[in-house]
Amino acid sequence: MQINPIEQFEIHNLKPLFSIGGHEFDFTNSAVLMLIIVALVSLLLIGGTARRAVIPGRLQSIAELSYEFVANTVQSSAGAEGMKFFPFVFTLFMFVLFANIIGLIPYSFTVTSQLIVTAALALLVFFIVVGYGFYRNGLHFLNLFVPKGVPKAILPAIVLIEILSFVSRPVSHSVRLFANMLAGHITLQVFAGFIIMLAGAGILGFFGAVLPFIMVVLLSALELLVAFLQAYVFAILTCIYLNDAIHPGH
Amino acid sequence: MSDARENGDRGKERTDEALSARLQRLNEGLGQIHKSGRSSESSEAERATTASGYARGFRLSSELVAGVVVGAGLGWLIDRVFGTTPWGLMIFLLLGFAAGVLNVMRSAGVIAGNAIDARPPGNRKQ
Numbered sequence: 001m002q003i004n005p006i007e008q009f010e011i012h013n014l015k016p017l018f019s020i021g022g023h024e025f026d027f028t029n030s031a032v033l034m035l036i037i038v039a040l041v042s043l044l045l046i047g048g049t050a051r052r053a054v055i056p057g058r059l060q061s062i063a064e065l066s067y068e069f070v071a072n073t074v075q076s077s078a079g080a081e082g083m084k085f086f087p088f089v090f091t092l093f094m095f096v097l098f099a100n101i102i103g104l105i106p107y108s109f110t111v112t113s114q115l116i117v118t119a120a121l122a123l124l125v126f127f128i129v130v131g132y133g134f135y136r137n138g139l140h141f142l143n144l145f146v147p148k149g150v151p152k153a154i155l156p157a158i159v160l161i162e163i164l165s166f167v168s169r170p171v172s173h174s175v176r177l178f179a180n181m182l183a184g185h186i187t188l189q190v191f192a193g194f195i196i197m198l199a200g201a202g203i204l205g206f207f208g209a210v211l212p213f214i215m216v217v218l219l220s221a222l223e224l225l226v227a228f229l230q231a232y233v234f235a236i237l238t239c240i241y242l243n244d245a246i247h248p249g250h
Numbered sequence: 251m252s253d254a255r256e257n258g259d260r261g262k263e264r265t266d267e268a269l270s271a272r273l274q275r276l277n278e279g280l281g282q283i284h285k286s287g288r289s290s291e292s293s294e295a296e297r298a299t300t301a302s303g304y305a306r307g308f309r310l311s312s313e314l315v316a317g318v319v320v321g322a323g324l325g326w327l328i329d330r331v332f333g334t335t336p337w338g339l340m341i342f343l344l345l346g347f348a349a350g351v352l353n354v355m356r357s358a359g360v361i362a363g364n365a366i367d368a369r370p371p372g373n374r375k376q
Contacts, residue, residue, distance in 0.1 A: 172316030
């Protein structure tokens with residue numbers, strides 16, 4: 001039996017929508033999942049805040065916990081002024097978290113395992129940082145690239161390196177999330193494939209299949225952790241980058 | 251939350267004085283939470299790296315790779331536009347490597363860099 005571990009990441013075109021200049025815009029399985037994610041997050045938060053009880057119920061507890069978690073993250077890494085960006089960071093965090101967790105459900109699709117999705121999110125953060133940095137600090141924002149106390153002789157090289165380091169941020173920001181999800185799902189699929197292959201190979205293989213099965217169970221737990229952790233890392237990096245836009249140069 | 255529930259169960263104490271005393275306590279508690287929220291602004295590098303070793307390793311490696319890739323890409327682009335093959339790629343690849351190392355050191359908290367600083371954000375404004 002052949003199991004293709006990449007198959008789960010294929011994009012299927014469900015319904016062609018329109019085309020602009022020869023580029024087709026289609027409604028894909030990825031888009032369906034994104035809509036589901038947005039709907040679930042909205043349901044959770046609207047449902048959770050609907051009653052506003054003093055003693056929160058389950059939904060309200062989840063909504064409050066997620067609010068406080070992200071609010072603490074934003075405050076601790078971007079300062080009190082960073083709370084201006086709380087809605088943005090919260091939206092990113094919830095979207096990525098739900099995308100990661102929903103992707104773990106068998107037969108579903110992991111939106112964040114597509115580089116284009118994570119790159120779009122990271123570029124959005126990048127351009128907001130650049131835009132807000134110039135809007136708030138004017139040309140002082142460029143101080144970000146000029147570290148203090150560097151000898152004049154090597155300053156051009158240092159500035160160039162700083163700029164490269166800044167430009168490489170959206171790359172590492174997006175690739176980290178994408179690669180984590182991709183690698184995790186491929187590993188899961190490969191080990192699950194071992195179970196089927198071993199189970200089909202006679203009585204000895206049938207018992208041997210227990211080993212990869214244990215692996216899959218453990219990996220599933222690990223993936224759940226990674227799903228949450230990567231959403232958190234994505235959010236906290238967003239905060240750190242926003243902090244640069246708010247307080248550039250030192 | 252458990253405190254509120256406990257108090258809610260004690261129906262006898264629902265006099266006005268008890269209520270105002272409870273409000274007072276709640277206010278003090280809230281004030282403390284706000285204070286601790288402000289003061290516990292630890293360095294972001296520390297916060298991000300305490301998550302787990304796996305995430306940390308992945309984070310650092312992707313920082314390095316991103317620096318190199320961006321440097322190489324930029325150098326290649328410059329070569330394409332200005333026809334300076336192979337100098338742009340060579341120089342920017344090395345600069346990208348340096349930027350990658352800088353990224354890694356910053357996110358590991360080895361150096362208090364320009365962009366990511368060990369000082370709490372409140373003290374950063376000049």
